[in-house]
Amino acid sequence: MSEFIAWLATFIWTPVLFLIIFGGVGFLIYSRFIQYKYFVHAIQILRGKYSNPNDPGQIKPYEALSTNLASTVGMGNISGVALAIYMGGPGALFWMWVTAIVGMSSNFFTSTLAVMFRGKDSAGEIQGGPMYVIREGLGKKWYPLAALFSFCCMIGCLPIFQANQLTQVIVDIGFSEATFKDSTIAFAGITVNTLKFTIGLVMMTITAIVVLGGIQRIGSWAGKMVPLMTILYFITAMFILAVHIEKVPSSLWLIITDAFTANNFRGESALGGIIGGLIVIGVRRASFSNEAGIGTAPMALGASKSTEPVREGLVSMLSPAIDTLLVCTLTALIIIVTGVWQTSEANGVTLTSVAFESSLPGIGNYILLTCAFFFAVTSLFSYNYYGSKALSFLVGVKASKMYIYIYLLTIVWGAVASLADVVGVIDIAFALMAIPTMLSGFMLAPKVMKEARRYFSDLKAKEG
Numbered sequence: 001m002s003e004f005i006a007w008l009a010t011f012i013w014t015p016v017l018f019l020i021i022f023g024g025v026g027f028l029i030y031s032r033f034i035q036y037k038y039f040v041h042a043i044q045i046l047r048g049k050y051s052n053p054n055d056p057g058q059i060k061p062y063e064a065l066s067t068n069l070a071s072t073v074g075m076g077n078i079s080g081v082a083l084a085i086y087m088g089g090p091g092a093l094f095w096m097w098v099t100a101i102v103g104m105s106s107n108f109f110t111s112t113l114a115v116m117f118r119g120k121d122s123a124g125e126i127q128g129g130p131m132y133v134i135r136e137g138l139g140k141k142w143y144p145l146a147a148l149f150s151f152c153c154m155i156g157c158l159p160i161f162q163a164n165q166l167t168q169v170i171v172d173i174g175f176s177e178a179t180f181k182d183s184t185i186a187f188a189g190i191t192v193n194t195l196k197f198t199i200g201l202v203m204m205t206i207t208a209i210v211v212l213g214g215i216q217r218i219g220s221w222a223g224k225m226v227p228l229m230t231i232l233y234f235i236t237a238m239f240i241l242a243v244h245i246e247k248v249p250s251s252l253w254l255i256i257t258d259a260f261t262a263n264n265f266r267g268e269s270a271l272g273g274i275i276g277g278l279i280v281i282g283v284r285r286a287s288f289s290n291e292a293g294i295g296t297a298p299m300a301l302g303a304s305k306s307t308e309p310v311r312e313g314l315v316s317m318l319s320p321a322i323d324t325l326l327v328c329t330l331t332a333l334i335i336i337v338t339g340v341w342q343t344s345e346a347n348g349v350t351l352t353s354v355a356f357e358s359s360l361p362g363i364g365n366y367i368l369l370t371c372a373f374f375f376a377v378t379s380l381f382s383y384n385y386y387g388s389k390a391l392s393f394l395v396g397v398k399a400s401k402m403y404i405y406i407y408l409l410t411i412v413w414g415a416v417a418s419l420a421d422v423v424g425v426i427d428i429a430f431a432l433m434a435i436p437t438m439l440s441g442f443m444l445a446p447k448v449m450k451e452a453r454r455y456f457s458d459l460k461a462k463e464g
Helices: 002-030 039-046 061-072 075-088 091-116 130-138 140-156 160-174 194-211 215-243 245-261 274-290 296-301 309-337 349-359 364-395 402-416 419-463
Strands: 184-187 190-193
Touching: 002 091, 002 274, 002 419, 039 309, 075 091, 075 160, 075 274, 075 309, 075 349, 075 364, 091 130, 091 245, 091 274, 091 296, 091 309, 091 419, 130 140, 130 296, 130 364, 130 419, 140 364, 140 419, 160 194, 160 349, 160 364, 160 402, 160 419, 184 194, 190 194, 194 364, 194 402, 215 245, 215 309, 215 349, 215 364, 245 274, 245 309, 274 309, 274 419, 296 309, 296 364, 309 349, 309 419, 349 364, 364 402
Parallel strands: none
Antiparallel strands: 184 190
């Protein structure tokens, strides 16, 4: 079964890769790089300069981005990038960079549309996201595309990867007794690791306390925790890189050269060769980490209090830059400069743990454990919001509340499942989510540009 899941993920991602990369490039060219010209303006929006508490929506732009970052700046940054380097070598990061750069453009278009074509759920609450964009912007005849996104979103936003990798780092760092770590119990006819099962139950309880409070509580928690975890991780990462500063230039050059030689690739070929396989790995891991073009960012930004869709598009543009160009790059450089990617057979978060401990003996693992807890837990809080919104679109708000309980139970399953199976399931769902998100973005792109020209013209008139 595991081999089939891995094969299916690669099979689906091969064509979707072109959709995400070339689609993002298309958005970039079509907009004439307009969103990058207003990068500073996007930061001003994020800081609340243009906020109006009376605008329609549920949460502030800062909380909307924080909710989005709480799901993107997560275990994918400390585990997903390690998995990419383990499978593809340093060159995988280069293709993650490419995906993030074009993804900024995709996020601008898809998140602008999420506010332009907001709809109401069965409770009359204003909502945003690709499924509402498709229904409100393209019409009811495109409902199957909206339904596809919603169904896949419910699967893709399950917390199984975050639970799996947080459990793994707790086991690796917090427990040393092999007999205790390897003990098993029979549960529902299946043999599972006792320690991992217990950790999964604890995580499920903590998550339940928060997510049952709804998006306002999620936005509040995310707004407080995202800056804290990012700063803590950033300071530690910069210290480790300072210790190995002489290796940073050569490591950056290795990332670029290896992207076109694939000398360290150990995965399966794709697109006609090993370089194609490397590109697929880079795009998959970046898409999982920053979710640009996948559709979760428009769901978060669509809940933002705003009457100016372009502003939310600009705020959403910041997410891939923070997530991949900054945080993922720091993690990758730590793994490369310490040399653990060549000397250790560890994978995922365990590889990152080895890198931290090699540079900061005695405390590196515990710093990583603290960061991993914040990264994973905020992701656990935020992903439930996306899945619940997707199910409410399909069956209504009242029935969608059942998703929370399914979501909580899968935390335990993710904690005891294999990393390969967890990654495969999420990758398949994300690839299928990208299809409705990007296609609706293409079809409605002219409306985005019309709105952007109006917004920037008005902005120039007010400030000039």
